[in-house]
Amino acid sequence: MARETCRPIFDYYHPESVVATEFRRLLHNITRSIDGIERKSFLITSAMLSEGKSTVAAYLAITAAVYKKRKTILIDCDLRRPTVHKLFNLPVENGITDLIDGSIKVEDAFKSTPMKHLWVVTAGTMKDNPTELFEGDSVKKAIEQIKFYFDLVFVDCAPVIPVSDPVVLAPELDGLLLVVKAGSTQQDVIKRACDIISKSESHVVGVVLNNVQGVLPYHYNHRYYGYQYAAKKR
Numbered sequence: 208m209a210r211e212t213c214r215p216i217f218d219y220y221h222p223e224s225v226v227a228t229e230f231r232r233l234l235h236n237i238t239r240s241i242d243g244i245e246r247k248s249f250l251i252t253s254a255m256l257s258e259g260k261s262t263v264a265a266y267l268a269i270t271a272a273v274y275k276k277r278k279t280i281l282i283d284c285d286l287r288r289p290t291v292h293k294l295f296n297l298p299v300e301n302g303i304t305d306l307i308d309g310s311i312k313v314e315d316a317f318k319s320t321p322m323k324h325l326w327v328v329t330a331g332t333m334k335d336n337p338t339e340l341f342e343g344d345s346v347k348k349a350i351e352q353i354k355f356y357f358d359l360v361f362v363d364c365a366p367v368i369p370v371s372d373p374v375v376l377a378p379e380l381d382g383l384l385l386v387v388k389a390g391s392t393q394q395d396v397i398k399r400a401c402d403i404i405s406k407s408e409s410h411v412v413g414v415v416l417n418n419v420q421g422v423l424p425y426h427y428n429h430r431y432y433g434y435q436y437a438a439k440k441r
């Protein structure tokens with residue numbers, strides 16, 4: 208069957224845009240050395256579905272590849288709703304599930320992208336038992352193997368409340384980033400997610416407020432500052 212294709216996400220990345228500026232700022236904040244620890248690998252999750260995890264993970268990986276020019280990998284570990292392959296117009300097969308069950312070698316999981324420093328590990332062949340796949344040590348071994356080849360690692364994961372995958376994986380990464388859909392996710396739901404995370408071995412490096420347009424106070428809107436930094440003709 209023909210694979211559904213649409214414009215890949217990197218087509219929407221414009222280095223001079225407000226979005227690109229925010230992602231550079233975010234990347235700087237999460238990677239900078241705090242207490243002498245330089246963080247290189249990150250798990251992106253949220254409390255619930257559709258808060259923007261995959262979008263944030265993909266933009267962060269693109270930003271790292273473009274701006275830091277370091278060898279960067281984006282791994283799709285949301286095995287129930289994988290989307291990274293769709294964002295990059297790649298086949299889903301030969302990805303993380305295949306690496307976990309030993310049917311491919313680690314080097315065969317790396318898919319190149321048109322961006323020089325960016326590679327992707329897709330979710331892999333769909334399995335009936337995603338929870339089981341995350342229970343053993345194989346998933347940790349797979350992440351460890353991938354980390355060996357890359358300078359910066361971003362893992363797009365399932366949400367915290369419905370499944371245990373993020374708290375199982377978080378100890379393998381240097382930091383956890385929680386995406387919250389502003390104006391949509393209820394406070395109690397976020398508190399519940401924070402409670403789950405705080406009981407796990409994760410190091411929270413930040414919270415990303417997604418979808419802020421028209422939801423947060425006026426001073427969050429870049430237009431308020433009248434400082435569109437598109438280069439002016441002199």
Ligand SMILES: Nc1ncnc2c1ncn2[C@@H]1O[C@H](COP(=O)(O)OP(=O)(O)O)[C@@H](O)[C@H]1O
Pocket residue numbers: 253255256257258259260261262263290417418419
């Ligand atoms: N800031 C945003 N503005 C507009 N649409 C967004 C934004 N963030 C995400 N989306 C859209 O919302 C939907 C869910 O986002 P996605 O990143 O797939 O969420 P998740 O991975 O948390 O399920 C997608 O269609 C995505 O394109």
Ligand SMILES: [Mg+2]
Pocket residue numbers: 260261262285288289290363
């Ligand atoms: Mg997703």
